[in-house]
Amino acid sequence: MAEAGILLKLRSVSKSYGATAILHSIDLDVRDGEFITILGPSGSGKTTILRLIGGFTQPSGGQILLDGSDIAAMPINRRPFNTVFQDYALFPHLTVEANVGYGLAVRGTPRAEITKRVADALELVQLGPLGKRFPGQLSGGQRQRVALARAIICRPRLILLDEPLAALDVELRRHMQTFLKSIQTEIRTTFLFVTHDQEEAIAMADRICVMSAGRIEQIGSPHEVYYRPGTEFVAKFFGENNLVPGTLGPVEGTTRAIDTAVGRLVCSIDGQPKIAALPAGSPALAVFRPEAVGIGDAAEGENRIAARIDQVAFGGASTMVNTAAVHQSQQILKARLQSRPDGTSLSQGETIPLVVPASACRLVAA
Amino acid sequence: MSDSAAHAGPHRLTPWLATLAAYIVPLGFVLAPMALFLVYSFFSVDHGSIVFSPTISNYVRFFTDPVFLPIFWRTCLLCLAVALLCVLFAFPVAYFLTTLRGRSRYMLLVLLLVPLLMSYVIKIYAVRSILGGNGMLNRALLATGLIDKPSMLFVFNLNAVLLTLTVLLIPFAVLPIFLSLERIPKALRHASADLGATNAQTFWRVTVPLSLPGTLSAMSFVFVLAIGDFLTPQMVGGQSGFTFGRIIYSQFGTAFNWPFGAALSVILAAVVILAIRLGGRLESKHGGAK
Numbered sequence: 001m002a003e004a005g006i007l008l009k010l011r012s013v014s015k016s017y018g019a020t021a022i023l024h025s026i027d028l029d030v031r032d033g034e035f036i037t038i039l040g041p042s043g044s045g046k047t048t049i050l051r052l053i054g055g056f057t058q059p060s061g062g063q064i065l066l067d068g069s070d071i072a073a074m075p076i077n078r079r080p081f082n083t084v085f086q087d088y089a090l091f092p093h094l095t096v097e098a099n100v101g102y103g104l105a106v107r108g109t110p111r112a113e114i115t116k117r118v119a120d121a122l123e124l125v126q127l128g129p130l131g132k133r134f135p136g137q138l139s140g141g142q143r144q145r146v147a148l149a150r151a152i153i154c155r156p157r158l159i160l161l162d163e164p165l166a167a168l169d170v171e172l173r174r175h176m177q178t179f180l181k182s183i184q185t186e187i188r189t190t191f192l193f194v195t196h197d198q199e200e201a202i203a204m205a206d207r208i209c210v211m212s213a214g215r216i217e218q219i220g221s222p223h224e225v226y227y228r229p230g231t232e233f234v235a236k237f238f239g240e241n242n243l244v245p246g247t248l249g250p251v252e253g254t255t256r257a258i259d260t261a262v263g264r265l266v267c268s269i270d271g272q273p274k275i276a277a278l279p280a281g282s283p284a285l286a287v288f289r290p291e292a293v294g295i296g297d298a299a300e301g302e303n304r305i306a307a308r309i310d311q312v313a314f315g316g317a318s319t320m321v322n323t324a325a326v327h328q329s330q331q332i333l334k335a336r337l338q339s340r341p342d343g344t345s346l347s348q349g350e351t352i353p354l355v356v357p358a359s360a361c362r363l364v365a366a
Numbered sequence: 367m368s369d370s371a372a373h374a375g376p377h378r379l380t381p382w383l384a385t386l387a388a389y390i391v392p393l394g395f396v397l398a399p400m401a402l403f404l405v406y407s408f409f410s411v412d413h414g415s416i417v418f419s420p421t422i423s424n425y426v427r428f429f430t431d432p433v434f435l436p437i438f439w440r441t442c443l444l445c446l447a448v449a450l451l452c453v454l455f456a457f458p459v460a461y462f463l464t465t466l467r468g469r470s471r472y473m474l475l476v477l478l479l480v481p482l483l484m485s486y487v488i489k490i491y492a493v494r495s496i497l498g499g500n501g502m503l504n505r506a507l508l509a510t511g512l513i514d515k516p517s518m519l520f521v522f523n524l525n526a527v528l529l530t531l532t533v534l535l536i537p538f539a540v541l542p543i544f545l546s547l548e549r550i551p552k553a554l555r556h557a558s559a560d561l562g563a564t565n566a567q568t569f570w571r572v573t574v575p576l577s578l579p580g581t582l583s584a585m586s587f588v589f590v591l592a593i594g595d596f597l598t599p600q601m602v603g604g605q606s607g608f609t610f611g612r613i614i615y616s617q618f619g620t621a622f623n624w625p626f627g628a629a630l631s632v633i634l635a636a637v638v639i640l641a642i643r644l645g646g647r648l649e650s651k652h653g654g655a656k
Contacts, residue, residue: 056556076559089557093575103561106571154562 013062040211292360293335424629456539522604546580586645
């Protein structure tokens, strides 16, 4: 049965080479028209997922369903997906135009239509005048666009992108991120984007699927995975974070207390039924972003932690303050405070009251 | 200071000697004899002894005598055919080789290279015993009843030269083609399939064009080896299988006209250089778009 809005379904998909398991029972829905990013460190199995969907390798178990039917037996050239390969895989003996028109040419599309659609695709990726060149005469960013134009010209249901920005320098990568996102919005095609770069994922994706060691850690919007991590791995994976170990206390409505070395912290468990269901006394981690930490008097629904300033690092717009909690432990807490033009009054060794709102504090199972 | 310089002396001399040796070998043993031939080609022969006064009569004779030019063109055509046939047979072998892995690939490569270690004369004799009027091919055809008297189609004529050269030179064509096929990234074939191409389309649109550099160098390689060969036509060509190489050979042997032989050799060398240049040029043209 095809489900409305779902393009592709992975159901307990696993992959192993001999005794080495690469993927463990993956369940993933790809929604129609979304920009979904599969994010994970190298070896987490993210590229394997892409290769399985593209048909370059076969799953060891489970099903990949397109419109409700299994596509395991469907050969690569029949799948309505096109891929932007990691090193672009442009045909070196063909011009840019012939590269872009390749998918149409092999389907026997009339020449006049190919010419027109190639011109349109090159226009879309802003490569109009370069059609007669060979890939060897293009820069990395231009090759990237050719690869993209070649993938979108056949109007596939899904475009698979295998770390396409990895080879570009930082500035170009930023530019291409915005560019890819705007193209995706314009042609309204589903993009499945594989990357190991957290910033890239956050900047582009509608949804991020975080992977680690062949398993899905969390699937959610960039905002969710950033502020409401589901696991310790996710909490540590995106930028700097504070993780304070402790034991769970009682549930009170949408909050739950955790007893830690820096005292009792009240954390929001809104939308996290799994954490709510854990018995009291279970080990857990309180997680809160450095930018959620303030200084001053705690109001209702806020946690207060006395801490001694260890290090103050001015970082332009914000100032990073490393502190050690005054309590019996030497738990390091990081706070990112807004910089002030008249300089900071914070000095090393000073004890200050840190404030963390319960709504910004989350729990993950340890 | 002077002490260390004295120590460094012999060490500094070694690279100089090595460089000198590296130049002596090609200069002394290749270029000098060729230059000598070029000089000889402008001499003439009178009653069996060489006249050392410059003349272009040898070249005039080659271009005006009705015997030589037709044989020259026929030989060029023959060697072109050999090159084409070799590439045609070698391509599937090389392609098959790229699909093999590990031990079986190694075994096939060794099998292909073993003939290169054998004496050329022995190999020609082996092919001769297959092709002859009473050879294996004819006897097999007779035994199966396909023909009722031995066929003379491949017996001591130009066809026999063509077949023998092809058989002997195929290994030389397999290697360059195999190497160029190996260099094609797997991702390109994946990309082709990903864009909807069938395996046959991928083969003709990606694999074949990208293997062209190797295929062309294989062709010029085989052509050069074939056109310089006089032994094979001598042994399987009979009366009708006369080639340019045999004419040169006879000028140095039976006719004892070294200056004319030298002139013909210079013409042959020009063709060989042209073939190599042409092969290299097409190769860089097709391989250049990387």
